[in-house]
Amino acid sequence: MGIRYEEVTKEAGKLLDEVQIKYFPELKNAKIIMLFDLKKRSSGGRVVLGRIMKTNDLLRHLTKNEAEAVEGYDYIVTLDKQGWNAMGNDDKVRLLRHELRHTYYDIESESNPYKLIDHSITDFYEEVELNKDDPRWRERLATVVGDIYEQQKEERRQEKNKKRKKKG
Numbered sequence: 227m228g229i230r231y232e233e234v235t236k237e238a239g240k241l242l243d244e245v246q247i248k249y250f251p252e253l254k255n256a257k258i259i260m261l262f263d264l265k266k267r268s269s270g271g272r273v274v275l276g277r278i279m280k281t282n283d284l285l286r287h288l289t290k291n292e293a294e295a296v297e298g299y300d301y302i303v304t305l306d307k308q309g310w311n312a313m314g315n316d317d318k319v320r321l322l323r324h325e326l327r328h329t330y331y332d333i334e335s336e337s338n339p340y341k342l343i344d345h346s347i348t349d350f351y352e353e354v355e356l357n358k359d360d361p362r363w364r365e366r367l368a369t370v371v372g373d374i375y376e377q378q379k380e381e382r383r384q385e386k387n388k389k390r391k392k393k394g
């Protein structure tokens with residue numbers, strides 16, 4: 227079994243910082259770790275391009291010594307690596323903004339103010355305005371990335387058949 231997750235590129239980290247600063251000032255002090263997911267994940271028959279999760283106490287403890295995250299990370303964002311590599315810069319921003327839109331800063335909570343919320347619709351109301359040039363961006367990207375995975379599957383199948391023929 228291989229390792230499923232991989233560190234993201236510097237470019238991805240930089241883009242997250244930019245999105246965080248520009249659109250989510252309340253997350254100024256939140257520690258977010260981003261990872262590439264090397265395996266395809268589907269939901270409702272569609273490729274999942276990104277996910278955001280809250281860390282739990284155990285994860286916070288395990289990541290507490292990492293640079294700049296003395297108390298561990300508050301959120302984990304995973305990105306489909308194939309998808310990320312196939313996306314243009316504008317779509318990358320859309321995706322990161324969508325994932326961060328799931329965060330909710332609870333001022334009332336002293337122990338752990340970083341929470342998660344679900345979509346208001348299939349996207350978030352705030353995002354509808356920002357994505358009005360391409361309201362179906364998620365379907366569009368999921369289709370592109372789904373096709374990439376299908377193509378790779380087909381290539382693997384053909385490769386196997388070639389090997390089989392050689393043996394026979």
Ligand SMILES: [Zn+2]
Binds near residue numbers: 324
């Ligand atoms: Zn979402």
